[in-house]
Amino acid sequence: MLLALAPMVDLTHAAFRELVASYGGCNLFFTEMVNVRYLKQTPPQRDPYLKCAISDRPLWVQLVGKELEDFKIAVKKLNALEYIEGYNLNLGCVKGKIQRFGWGASLLQYPEQVKAIIGAIKENTEKPVSVKMRIPRGEELFFYLLEIFEEAEIEFIVIHPRTPDQGFKGKADWSWIKKAKAHCRLPIIGNGDLFSPQEADRRLKETGCDGLMFGRAALIRPWILRDTHRYLREGSMPPPPPPAQAVLKMAELIKIYLPQQWWEKRMDNFLRWFLQNFSVGLYIFKKIQKLSFEEKVKQAVEEIKELPLRQYPASPFF
Ligand SMILES: Cc1cc2nc3c(=O)[nH]c(=O)nc-3n(C[C@H](O)[C@H](O)[C@H](O)COP(=O)(O)O)c2cc1C
Known part of the structure; x- marks a missing residue:
């Protein structure tokens, strides 16, 4: 398919x-x-x-x-x-x-x-x-x-x-x-x-x-x-991958593939959507938005590592 x-x-x-x-x-x-x-x-x-x-x-x-x-x-x-x-x-x-x-x-x-x-x-x-x-x-x-x-x-x-x-x-x-x-x-x-x-x-x-x-x-x-x-x-689905790993992987890939002047904004764009996997995602995003690239990634991982993922449907909050 x-x-x-x-x-x-x-x-x-x-x-x-x-x-x-x-x-x-x-x-x-x-x-x-x-x-x-x-x-x-x-x-x-x-x-x-x-x-x-x-x-x-x-x-x-x-x-x-x-x-x-x-x-x-x-x-x-x-x-x-x-x-x-x-x-x-x-x-x-x-x-x-x-x-x-x-x-x-x-x-x-x-x-x-x-x-x-x-x-x-x-x-x-x-x-x-x-x-x-x-x-x-x-x-x-x-x-x-x-x-x-x-x-x-x-x-x-x-x-x-x-x-x-x-x-x-x-x-x-x-x-x-x-x-x-x-x-x-x-x-x-x-x-x-x-x-x-x-x-x-x-x-x-x-x-x-x-x-x-x-x-x-x-x-x-x-x-x-x-x-x-x-x-x-x-007719079945595999278990979800660890979400904190997705954040770390994204940060790594951004640094590999994108020009440095894009890093901050593209990481923000990613997190604004990705954090919607969690019911308090937008709250977390607002809390960490002003941090530097590295700090933001670290903090995002810290915030989500114990949180349960929302069930499907993965529909947006906005
Ligand atoms: C932030 C954002 C950016 C988009 N940029 C494009 C684009 O560059 N080209 C395009 O054809 N559609 C663009 N779209 C539309 C999407 O490709 C898609 O058609 C639309 O979101 C409906 O699919 P979805 O309900 O699965 O999100 C964009 C949508 C969003 C939300």
Whole structure:
């Protein structure tokens, strides 16, 4: 079964992907979204956003932007990175700035532009292309986009079944994934509100989708893909790994893979999510947030080593 780690800005960098890979169960990784305009200016070989770790494979780069020329130049440059499996087009981001520029989910309203962007990427690479989308306004537009993807022969479609207006409100509506499976012959990866292996199993059975992608739950419980993999195969889960070890491992990986000026902020981002494994997690986070990198790691380990993990579902507090 295809189990993917979702791209998440400032969170799913090389160090975190390596942490997830170390537990097993994940067989599809994405970089956090990379702006094609920014890529025009920097050599990809030295870009920390494009760095890979050892076990985070296959790794796809996620691209965000709008202008065909930017995509062409970016892809030509990125082709030099042989560890990149393929290119994923972001049609789902709803962040203010991204929307204002007409990128991400805004592009769903412009299917011809989406088609042209996919064409521009394909013309400039031998590598496969995929998309990650939200649900556009109206079923007709949804099916039209699926047709475009089929005609372009892309590799797979990731669907987060919320509309752009929804942000993260309400529930992901997996009936769209079932509809996509019925209308489209491309592999469909379902994403949205998968907070436990049991929920993943249910969604898989309900929709017949070809893969599952985990976002926020993997930030809280980086071994949820391992647990899901095992649950789908055997109907049971292994015991959880020691959480304090995950914190120590993350700190080590951050120091190996990320530039020093990123260490503090990326450790904070990790802890803000990971500590939600404990009912008092956000309280602990606030208490240690101001400490230095090393002190914070030490204190986090100290605080959690005797605490019980929350049961699944690993749903976020906010
Ligand atoms: C902090 C954060 C950052 C995100 N960054 C990206 C991104 O860079 N690219 C993208 O396609 N989606 C991004 N997303 C959306 C996730 O990939 C995913 O589609 C969404 O969180 C729903 O899945 P979940 O319910 O499993 O979290 C982000 C989500 C979060 C919470």
